[in-house]
Amino acid sequence: MAALGHLAGEAAAAPGPGTPCASRGARLPGPVSSARNPSTVCLCPEQPTCSNADSRAHPLGDEGGTASKKQKNKKKTRNRASVANGGEKASEKLAPEEVPLSAEAQAQQLAQELAWCVEQLELGLKRQKPTPKQKEQAIGAIRTLRSKRTPLPRKRQLMHSLFGDYRAQMEAEWREALRALRAAAYSAQVQPVDGATRKKSQRVCRPRSIWRAKATLDMPDEEFRFNFF
Amino acid sequence: MAARKGRRRTCETGEPMEAESGDTSSEGPAQVYLPGRGPPLREGEELVMDEEAYVLYHRAQTGAPCLSFDIVRDHLGDNRTELPLTLYLCAGTQAESAQSNRLMMLRMHNLHGTKPPPSEGSDEEEEEEDEEDEEERKPQLELAMVPHYGGINRVRVSWLGEEPVAGVWSEKGQVEVFALRRLLQVVEEPQALAAFLRDEQAQMKPIFSFAGHMGEGFALDWSPRVTGRLLTGDCQKNIHLWTPTDGGSWHVDQRPFVGHTRSVEDLQWSPTENTVFASCSADASIRIWDIRAAPSKACMLTTATAHDGDVNVISWSRREPFLLSGGDDGALKIWDLRQFKSGSPVATFKQHVAPVTSVEWHPQDSGVFAASGADHQITQWDLAVERDPEAGDVEADPGLADLPQQLLFVHQGETELKELHWHPQCPGLLVSTALSGFTIFRTISV
Numbered sequence: 141m142a143a144l145g146h147l148a149g150e151a152a153a154a155p156g157p158g159t160p161c162a163s164r165g166a167r168l169p170g171p172v173s174s175a176r177n178p179s180t181v182c183l184c185p186e187q188p189t190c191s192n193a194d195s196r197a198h199p200l201g202d203e204g205g206t207a208s209k210k211q212k213n214k215k216k217t218r219n220r221a222s223v224a225n226g227g228e229k230a231s232e233k234l235a236p237e238e239v240p241l242s243a244e245a246q247a248q249q250l251a252q253e254l255a256w257c258v259e260q261l262e263l264g265l266k267r268q269k270p271t272p273k274q275k276e277q278a279i280g281a282i283r284t285l286r287s288k289r290t291p292l293p294r295k296r297q298l299m300h301s302l303f304g305d306y307r308a309q310m311e312a313e314w315r316e317a318l319r320a321l322r323a324a325a326y327s328a329q330v331q332p333v334d335g336a337t338r339k340k341s342q343r344v345c346r347p348r349s350i351w352r353a354k355a356t357l358d359m360p361d362e363e364f365r366f367n368f369f
Numbered sequence: 370m371a372a373r374k375g376r377r378r379t380c381e382t383g384e385p386m387e388a389e390s391g392d393t394s395s396e397g398p399a400q401v402y403l404p405g406r407g408p409p410l411r412e413g414e415e416l417v418m419d420e421e422a423y424v425l426y427h428r429a430q431t432g433a434p435c436l437s438f439d440i441v442r443d444h445l446g447d448n449r450t451e452l453p454l455t456l457y458l459c460a461g462t463q464a465e466s467a468q469s470n471r472l473m474m475l476r477m478h479n480l481h482g483t484k485p486p487p488s489e490g491s492d493e494e495e496e497e498e499d500e501e502d503e504e505e506r507k508p509q510l511e512l513a514m515v516p517h518y519g520g521i522n523r524v525r526v527s528w529l530g531e532e533p534v535a536g537v538w539s540e541k542g543q544v545e546v547f548a549l550r551r552l553l554q555v556v557e558e559p560q561a562l563a564a565f566l567r568d569e570q571a572q573m574k575p576i577f578s579f580a581g582h583m584g585e586g587f588a589l590d591w592s593p594r595v596t597g598r599l600l601t602g603d604c605q606k607n608i609h610l611w612t613p614t615d616g617g618s619w620h621v622d623q624r625p626f627v628g629h630t631r632s633v634e635d636l637q638w639s640p641t642e643n644t645v646f647a648s649c650s651a652d653a654s655i656r657i658w659d660i661r662a663a664p665s666k667a668c669m670l671t672t673a674t675a676h677d678g679d680v681n682v683i684s685w686s687r688r689e690p691f692l693l694s695g696g697d698d699g700a701l702k703i704w705d706l707r708q709f710k711s712g713s714p715v716a717t718f719k720q721h722v723a724p725v726t727s728v729e730w731h732p733q734d735s736g737v738f739a740a741s742g743a744d745h746q747i748t749q750w751d752l753a754v755e756r757d758p759e760a761g762d763v764e765a766d767p768g769l770a771d772l773p774q775q776l777l778f779v780h781q782g783e784t785e786l787k788e789l790h791w792h793p794q795c796p797g798l799l800v801s802t803a804l805s806g807f808t809i810f811r812t813i814s815v
Binding site: 185255263264310313314317318320321325327328329331332335338340341343345363364365367369 | 387421423424426427428429430431432446465466467468469473477480481483506508509510512513514516518541562566571572639641645657659661662669670689690706707746769771772776777778779780781782807809810812813814
């Protein structure tokens with residue numbers, strides 16, 4: 141990911157604490173050439189928000205494929221933390237730029253943009269073997285983007301410095317996903333399993349008829365009900 | 370029957386090899402090989418199979434793996450056993466990128482069994498017929514998909530009168546309801562599918578969405594008795610009740626049912642009472658609720674330590690007062706609801722050696738159930754089986770004597786098994802999803 145390489149060139153500078161997040165969704169005029177170092181050192185280590193972000197970001201810094209112990213690994217993809225943010229949920233696809241967005245739709249689009257940037261950073265950490273410095277910067281960026289205390293303009297600035305025109309990239313990814321969607325309808329397949337594989341799959345087998353006859357279940361005469369009320 | 374026999378044969382990969390030729394001598398009695406139990410296969414030792422265990426066995430691939438799916442009840446009739454079979458599945462993907470996920474409708478048809486067709490005639494004639502037969506017996510898959518933002522944690526299908534819908538739990542934290550009628554139409558007709566892909570696919574939207582959960586979740590169940598009534602449970606321990614409204618929408622009670630202290634992993638409505646449901650949780654408990662009480666007082670019964678750790682899945686028998694649970698401890702437990710207050714299961718099975726990922730009672734056969742685990746095993750069980758000492762029955766295979774007599778079948782062949790379901794209209798047919806895709810099979814055991 142090019143953005144990680146870009147991060148390596150940033151001069152180290154610790155910004156001061158920001159003001160509470162403004163809710164306006166106005167877009168910044170463009171990438172700011174004097175962007176500050178996104179790898180923010182947390183100045184409030186005791187704050188619950190910071191520790192929460194720390195615990196969420198931490199597994200991404202581990203080497204290897206160790207799954208986070210804090211999150212049940214019910215998913216098939218390894219090492220992917222959920223980017224679901226309790227306060228920011230997206231329920232619609234990307235809205236066309238031409239149509240004026242309601243306040244709610246703007247909030248949803250913002251949530252998706254933040255989620256996309258975090259997702260890209262996480263995928264980069266997983267796929268591209270970043271240097272320790274790059275890893276630290278990416279994790280710091282993820283923490284900033286997820287923080288409820290970072291003001292929105294600062295998040296926008298960070299997103300632009302990392303990804304440039306991230307909206308265009310999201311749109312391109314969406315179009316690519318649609319193309320893959322159409323192609324996948326024709327490439328899916330079902331096939332019978334051959335005899336050798338069937339033999340490997342079977343580990344214990346008791347034919348039905350031998351054992352079924354001896355039914356001993358206690359069969360109630362009536363349907364059981366708790367009848368709580 | 371899987372039996373372990375010692376043979377002098379080199380196997381570099383350590384994988385069991387099929388016996389086709391070579392040394393016929395054997396050392397010691399044959400033993401049943403079970404993964405995770407007993408000694409590992411020694412060099413030269415291999416698994417030997419004897420008879421055909423599968424009536425039908427197919428695999429399907431659709432792209433990104435699916436974590437969850439459901440079987441769509443169709444209009445082709447109940448109690449279908451005549452091959453070839455047709456079935457409909459609704460599934461959700463779990464792709465790397467949120468924008469790459471899909472809700473899918475699959476129609477699989479022309480699923481033939483494992484028995485080769487009987488052949489007649491001369492050799493020359495026979496060969497020609499075999500080629501034709503092979504083409505005729507080829508299974509088919511039609512697939513229609515709609516884009517979905519975020520990985521899909523769980524899918525459950527219900528019919529609202531004549532309208533099929535799917536409840537979909539998104540990893541982004543909302544639960545959506547999708548109408549399925551159009552998807553079912555297009556998997557029936559190739560022409561309709563082409564038009565759908567061109568014009569409609571990208572525009573499909575849920576008919577309802579609820580974003581009130583505080584995070585993502587996995588627990589979701591439609592009421593089997595009250596049309597359109599839905600329950601959803603999240604990883605933040607909350608459960609919400611959805612009540613259908615006259616306009617074809619839902620009212621979701623913002624007040625969650627309170628009781629669990631950690632993630633709600635699964636929940637299920639009672640098959641016999643409109644207002645009662647069961648839930649299980651990472652807090653190790655199983656709870657029984659009644660929605661007629663206030664949400665803060667609706668938890669009627671609790672078994673606080675049902676498993677040694679997370680309770681991942683439950684299944685409520687439609688025919689007997691039994692609840693089946695599977696946990697992170699690998700155990701399967703049977704709870705008699707008439708004695709639920711006792712806090713003790715009536716049976717515990719420890720066949721699985723890793724977290725149980727899915728359990729389901731057979732929809733028709735009393736006492737029969739299936740389970741899948743992270744140990745890559747699917748097991749089939751029958752509680753009605755009991756050895757009769759008077760009859761002097763002897764196990765056909767001595768190796769099976771050490772296994773619970775209720776264990777009918779152990780299936781392996783897929784990795785990262787996530788969910789399984791019996792087909793409600795095709796007796797004994799089991800469908801599962803794993804990292805590599807779907808498996809559809811029926812064994813001689815059920």
